[in-house]
Amino acid sequence: VPALPQRGTVVLRSFGKTYGLAGLRLGFAISDPQSASLLRAALGPWAISGPAIVIGSAALSDGPWLAGMTDRLARDSIRLDRLLEAASFRIEGGTPLFRLARHSSAAEWFDRLGASGILARPFPARREWLRFGIPADEPAWTRLSAGLGLEALSFGCEAAEG
Numbered sequence: 001v002p003a004l005p006q007r008g009t010v011v012l013r014s015f016g017k018t019y020g021l022a023g024l025r026l027g028f029a030i031s032d033p034q035s036a037s038l039l040r041a042a043l044g045p046w047a048i049s050g051p052a053i054v055i056g057s058a059a060l061s062d063g064p065w066l067a068g069m070t071d072r073l074a075r076d077s078i079r080l081d082r083l084l085e086a087a088s089f090r091i092e093g094g095t096p097l098f099r100l101a102r103h104s105s106a107a108e109w110f111d112r113l114g115a116s117g118i119l120a121r122p123f124p125a126r127r128e129w130l131r132f133g134i135p136a137d138e139p140a141w142t143r144l145s146a147g148l149g150l151e152a153l154s155f156g157c158e159a160a161e162g
Helices: 033-043 051-060 062-088 106-116 139-146 158-162
Strands: 010-014 027-032 088-094 098-102 130-134
Touching: 027 033, 062 098, 062 106, 062 139, 106 130, 106 139
Parallel strands: none
Antiparallel strands: 010 027, 088 098, 098 130
C-alpha cells in the first residue's frame, strides 16, 4: 500500500483471477484512506461467507502455493491454446483462467461440446466466439480433447512446456 503511485489510485484484486480460485467470490481493494471511504460509501456493506474468509486468509499467507498455482495456470493456458488451435479455433485472448476462442462454427461447437458435458460460454453478439475455462484435472482435459475430436495424449503437460 505505501508503494501506491499517487492519491486516488485504487488496486483491485480478485481471488478468482489472481489465485485460480474460480467461484470463490472474494476480492479486495487497496487504496488511500480517502478513496477507501468513497468506495465504502458507494458499495455499502459487502457480505463475505465464512468459507471465503478462511480460504482467502490461507491463500494470502501461502506464497509458495500462489507461485505454484500461477505456474500451473500459465502452463494450462498454453495447453488449452494448443488444444483449441488443433481443433481449428483461433485464440483471441483470455486470462490464465479462461481462453476466448474464435471459430466460424462456434454455435455448432457449443452444442456438440454441451452434449459431451463440456460447457463453453457463447456470446450472442459475437456468434463466432466461445470462452473456455481451464480444465480442472486430467479427466476434464481428456473429456475436452474427446469433445473436440482430438487425441488427448498429444496435448499433455509435456506439449505445453515445449
